[in-house]
Amino acid sequence: MSETIKTDVLIIGAGPIGLFAVFELGLLDVKAHLVDILDKVGGQCAELYPEKPIYDIPGIPIITGHGLTDALMQQIKPFGPVFHLGEMILKVEKLGDAQFRVFTDRDKTFECKCVVVAAGGGSFQPKRPPINGIEAYEDKSVFYAVRKMEAFRGKKLVIVGGGDSALDWTLNLQPIAERVTLVHRRDEFRGAPDSVNKMRALVASGDMDLKIGQVAALEGDNGQLIAASVKGKEATDRIECDAMLPFFGLTMKLGPVAEWGIKMEDELIPVDTAAFETSIPGIFAIGDINTYPGKLKLILSGFHEAALMSQKAYHYVYPEKRLVFQYTTSSTNLQKKLGVA
Amino acid sequence: MPKINFIEHDGTRHEVEGETGSTVMETALRNDIGGIVAECGGSCTCATCLVHVDEGWFEKTGGPSPEENDMLDSAFEVKPTSRLSCQIKVSDELDGLVVYTPAYQGR
Helix, strand or coil, X not given: CCEEEEEEEEEECCCHHXXXXXXXXXXXXXCEEEEECCCCCCCHHHHCCCCCEECCECCECCEEHHHHHHHHHHHHHHHCCEEEXXXXXXXXXXXXXXXXXXXXXXXXXXXXXXXXXXXXXXXXXXXXXXXXXXXXXXXXXXXXXXXXXXXXXXXXXXXXXXXXXXXXXXXXXXXCCCEEEEEECCCCXXXXXXXXXXXXXXXXXXXXXXXXXXXXXXXXXXXEEEEEEEECCCCEEEEECCEEEECCCEEEECHHHHHCCCCCECCXXXXXXXXXXXXXXXXXXXXXXXXXXCCCCCHHHHHHHHHHHHHHHHHHHCCCCCCCCCCCCCCHHHHHHHCCC | CCEEEEECCCCXXXXXXXXXXXXXXXXHHHXXXXXXXXXXXXXXCCCCCEEEECHHHHHHHCCCCHHHHHHHCCCCCCCCXXXXXXXXXXXXXXXXXXXXXXXXCCC
């Protein structure tokens, strides 16, 4: 069943810029929902450098990606943003002036007055191993995510990887699969020690297999896998399987943004620098995904873009009202919204 | 300045100057070497700047740190001399270094 959600603004991307946009919009009484393909907020800050220091956030000499995300979440809390995580926007439809309908890959529909694309480098998607002919098996017997565990009941599975995704799915699917073979390039695992121990115990009791090596070739027919060849240090083993689940982490791909009818330039969205609006009035682009003369891909630039975008978005949401500029330091009105006055 | 040699998967060879103290990844990007993506910008968190160090040079570059080795799990066609180029610092000792860039970094 598709569900329709009404909101003032839909923000695509819950990275630092999408999060800060909630703040700037919120000060102007504009409500926002956010959609992100990751299962967590923070975007690249959460996915690529959660523990790495960032030194160029104004006024904050040093903060980690994780720390910045947490701080932004705290800062926008008064505005009650609603998050839709693990979802990808497939389509953006313009219905009329300040009227859009937006569809996700999880059958959700949004109706909003403005769309803010804060999608950074696009969407994080699973890395695809460079195995000859793997495309033919994808979504038939090679899967980069598990949507329904039941689909693997009674199947012979090859799971590839050494991190938590590979280990978690190994442990979750082992009880219902006919046989699970975990394939990893080395006999060391970076996943949670507890999961590693559980996996090793299953290998020791003969309830699953562990192969050290890299998948070199696939064998099958019409998209249905029959076996995977695993090249180890000394020999190549043929492992019979019905499905393979490779977990090599994520990489940024532009994704469906290019298909929404917005003018693009080299995988980026050109915007005006007064309001960071795209070629379609009512659709804005802020942060790493936009381009304009002098653009710098910095978080601080994205923050500025979010502030200016909000001024224009306000007029789409409240066409009859006049916007009076106010400072959080001195405006009781703004302080009430922030819950401090 | 130390010279760094990049050999792309199709055999194209580039000899470029590396800046002491910068990384092999940065040297590659500055010189438009094919095959290096470096999505995370050198944080050792994406494994898209993989190179295969020439065997003769591996002793000088040394092997990956444990953290880097963890990231190599997210790379493809990893060999015994594979490294993430953002984790190799250019130095006079590495003058003449030879590394091979792969055809594919995961995207």
